[in-house]
Amino acid sequence: MTNPTRKQRSLSPGMRLRENLVVASIYIILILTAIFVIYPVVWIVLGSMNPGDTLFSSAFIPDHLTLDHYKRLIADTDYVLWYKNTLFIATMNMIISTFLIVTSAYAFSRFRFPGRRKGLMAMLVLQMFPGFMGMIAIYILLLQLNLLDNHWGLILVYAGGSIPFGAWLVKGYFDGLPRSLEEAAKIDGASNTTIFFKVMMPLSIPILTFIAVNNFIGPWMDFIFARLVLRSNENKTLAIGLFEMVTGRGNTEFTLFAAGAVLVAVPITILFLFLQKYIIEGLKAGANKG
């Protein structure tokens, strides 16, 4: 940053030295930061393979490594069940939310109908309410529908909540797509449905990926609604299960938590790194479009 000149030869020896110092200090900063960034990751991975149960007894560099906690996690706790629950809820939420978001975004972007502007405004306003303002109502509603402590109840809540933000985002993206292709297809006699699947979908892969991934990852992270809706131990999601492991009973299950955390974090992190381009683009679009 100090000297991005291309003609390095023309630099005086003093400036050369200064630049070398800058580069050296940047490397030092980068390495130190990398240690800070990676430390918690290494710490939890080592923690998960530490003999002993508690936070206190787990040293940073243990005498020997063990996979006991992973075995115990799978054999003695409901962890596998929670994992299945979360995977099921996440997948269903991804499918239903993406369907609802894409259909409404397509309608708002490509059709002009009475009530359109009002609908868009309403969705914008809905986004601004704190998400769990409706918590009590949702609780009672699910109770009445007999969907409390039921995965479908939670999926419905997630899917309903994802529409306003997602529809605005995808609508903004659709608005930016050229219409000439659709018009050509229309002249060839294609129906609206065909146009959507054959013309719009292939052009919208980036934003659809973002929406799908977002709705898939959401249930892995959500704590509030999962805790509200799901009551029994066998219906829990990972977020609640892991939270209870470290907050209850004085951290005695720390190493179990560590093993559980690693097993959740690894696939999600890989998924994220793999799709980071789409995620950054999607967030940028989200801020600019509403």
Next chain:
Amino acid sequence: MSPQINPSAAKKPQMKRSVIGAVLSALFMGLGQLYNRQYMKGILYAVLELFIIVVWYKPIMNGLWGLYTLGEQQQVRGARGRITEQGDHSIFLMIEGVIVVLVLLVILLVYIRNIIDAYKTGKMIDEGGQPKTFAESMRNAWDNGYAYILLTPAFFFTLFLTVLPLVFGILIAFTNYAAPVLPPLRLVDWVGFQTFINLFRLEIWSNTFYGVLWWTIIWSILATITTFFVGLFYAVIINHKRIRYKKLWRTIFILPWAIPQFISILIFRNIFNGQFGPINQYLVKLGLDPIPWLSDPTWAKIALVMVNIWFGFPFWMALMSGVLTSIDRDMFEAAEVDGANGWQKFWKISFPLVMFATAPLLIMGFAGNFNNFNMIYLFTQGGPANIAYSYAGSTDILISWIYKLTLEQNQYNMASVVSILIFVIVAIFSIYNFRKTRAFKEEDMIQ
């Protein structure tokens, strides 16, 4: 039908069918369609109205009664707490009432549609056209109403899972629904703006509210600014032309963003553990006093901001790296010709461009931190305890205070009042942001 219509119809014979059709349909759904010789459609509309009147009349009336009174019969218990009279459950009555009102609105929409349809068909016949057959109408509905068909599922999801709970949530603010007034034992009543007044006037509430609000604002500003500038710093130094393996560094630094946040927050909760956490163990080994990270209010706040930098800076870094690498090199060369040094080039070229690209996100980041429930609740659970506050800890922000008021303390009406205030604050930010981006103003220009 009515005497007023016939004279006017005689005067303007060309208006006759449209007006009569509309009036008939307004009197009873489907009559106008029958009159316009659209028998199938007319019968369907009429059957719908009959169905509503016969089957839904009682539930609708009950719902409205419940919403208005919130129940009249309190639960009565006999000896040894045995329930002798079940009594009304105010909150169930209220939700049923809200559902009834929403259903009535949907019915009203259909009713208006039906009148407009009768009017339009009548007008077409007046002008010498033929009424559409049922099959034609269906096809027509499929073509013109395609957008509505697409929107129907999303509409019902949003109506019942977002709008209904929000309306209910807002209504709660105007009741006395808070422990000890809890159904089914007690009846809830409408109290108007009393809870709003209590929040600002009663010291036990106003102290907590102002204290928590103040920390919420400080937290949002600190959390946004620190992550923004730390992210900028790393984006810039990695972008230095003599730094190698740029991609590797960026991938390492993006890790905190990629790891599921609730997991890393819980990990940090352990790292900062006052007794057994590694940080304090290192401090003790170095001969220093352990720091009461989570049990001292000030240290807890410092820890929150520090951990938040760890989470937050990768997002900004990734975003700004993109902006920085896309800057045209010619601009820098032109500046060099004019004798600018590196510092000037950064402040006059790079920084304004980065700000331009990221300013709207900065405002959304502020709004996001304002409601960053996970960070606060999972890390400190709002603690350490603060005796000067009602139901809030020292690091609680408004949203986590609401959570505690609702799920732990049953202070529903106060939680609802605070939610409404949060909405007002977030709405101001969002609207400001939105007007700046002009997305809405220009969004109709594509057609």
